[in-house]
Amino acid sequence: xxxxxxxxxxxxxxxxxxxxxxxxxxxxxxxxxxxxxxxxxxxxxxxxxxxxxxxxxxxxxxxxxxxxxxxxxxxxxxxxxxxxxxxxxxxxxxxxxxxx
Amino acid sequence: xxxxxxxxxxxxxxxxxxxxxxxxxxxxxxxxxxxxxxxxxxxxxxxxxxxxxxxxxxxxxxxxxxxxxxxxxxxxxxxxxxxxxxxxxxxxxxxxxxxxxxxxxxxxxxxxxxxxxxxxxxxxxxxxxxxxxxxxxxxxxxxxxxxxxxxxxxxxxxxxxxxxxxxxxxxxxxxxxxxxxxxxxxxxxxxxxxxxxxxxxxxxxxxxxxxxx
Numbered sequence: 494x495x496x497x498x499x500x501x502x503x504x505x506x507x508x509x510x511x512x513x514x515x516x517x518x519x520x521x522x523x524x525x526x527x528x529x530x531x532x533x534x535x536x537x538x539x540x541x542x543x544x545x546x547x548x549x550x551x552x553x554x555x556x557x558x559x560x561x562x563x564x565x566x567x568x569x570x571x572x573x574x575x576x577x578x579x580x581x582x583x584x585x586x587x588x589x590x591x592x593x
Numbered sequence: 594x595x596x597x598x599x600x601x602x603x604x605x606x607x608x609x610x611x612x613x614x615x616x617x618x619x620x621x622x623x624x625x626x627x628x629x630x631x632x633x634x635x636x637x638x639x640x641x642x643x644x645x646x647x648x649x650x651x652x653x654x655x656x657x658x659x660x661x662x663x664x665x666x667x668x669x670x671x672x673x674x675x676x677x678x679x680x681x682x683x684x685x686x687x688x689x690x691x692x693x694x695x696x697x698x699x700x701x702x703x704x705x706x707x708x709x710x711x712x713x714x715x716x717x718x719x720x721x722x723x724x725x726x727x728x729x730x731x732x733x734x735x736x737x738x739x740x741x742x743x744x745x746x747x748x749x750x751x752x753x754x755x756x757x758x759x760x761x762x763x764x765x766x767x768x769x770x771x772x773x774x775x776x777x778x779x780x781x782x783x784x785x786x787x788x789x790x791x792x793x794x795x796x797x798x799x800x801x802x803x804x805x806x
Contacts, residue, residue: 518629518717519629519631519716519717519718519719519720519744520718520719520720521720522658522720523655523656523719523720523721523791524718524719524720525792525794525795526791526792526794527794528794530709531696531791531793531794533709534698534700534709534791535696537700537709538698538699538700542701543699543700543701544699545701545784546681546699546700546701546784546786546787546788547680547681547682547685547699548680548681548682549680549681549726549737549783549784549786550677550679550680550681550735550737551644551645551648551679551681551726551737551738551739552641552642552644552645552679552735552737552738
């Protein structure tokens with residue numbers, strides 16, 4: 494009886510573990526580099542075609558950023574118009590109402 | 594007192610509405626990772642010039658196994674050190690000086706599985722996300738943009754071209770999946786620039802720091 498249960502448990506463990514093992518591509522965690530691999534990479538990086546990457550600049554204005562910039566600009570214009578426009582309107586009304 | 598309470602409730606309600614209208618919902622998340630892709634935590638670029646910083650953050654955190662790096666922290670550190678947040682060499686120097694002594698491998702890559710410059714080699718055989726610089730605008734050579742490639746998988750529609758999956762730190766949709774020839778085209782405009790964040794071999798951390806200074 495115990496033997497059957499143990500066999501069943503082992504079979505279940507194999508069945509449950511198999512999909513994880515089969516689908517483990519790529520590795521679940523980055524594989525460590527050996528000192529030799531690391532040194533080779535560092536040497537490779539010094540070659541002119543690879544070393545040129547160091548001076549590359551990555552900066553990109555995405556469509557979303559362009560949209561945000563446009564929104565910020567319109568907000569600034571509205572703020573200035575509102576800030577300046579309200580006192581001006583009050584002054585105009587006061588001037589207009591002065592004869593009364 | 595009643596007036597104060599109602600005023601406070603009104604203010605909170607107004608702030609909630611404003612936050613909702615402004616899309617203040619925190620960093621975007623990847624809804625579903627493609628099969629076989631690395632589960633790299635997404636980091637959003639705060640400004641248009643920090644796509645490289647955000648990409649390095651994503652790759653670094655994946656290697657470290659937790660969110661130890663943030664885009665904001667790296668950006669501030671670079672600023673204080675007088676470094677350029679858009680330049681690859683400056684990010685490389687910065688990583689080497691962090692507590693983790695990480696190394697940014699900088700190579701001209703290719704879209705195959707060949708070691709050590711193949712995209713597939715680092716992704717599928719070594720398990721590292723790869724930062725690639727791409728340019729989607731053929732009219733502007735300066736529109737270089739850093740993204741994090743997290744997987745290459747067979748085409749689900751049955752096409753012969755594989756699908757390249759990458760996280761874009763500056764996009765509304767974090768995950769982009771594009772056919773390999775299309776990716777190759779935008780990658781080639783940036784000379785196939787690729788970067789991999791790796792740890793130095795055991796016991797080499799201090800040596801690495803000393804050499805890069």
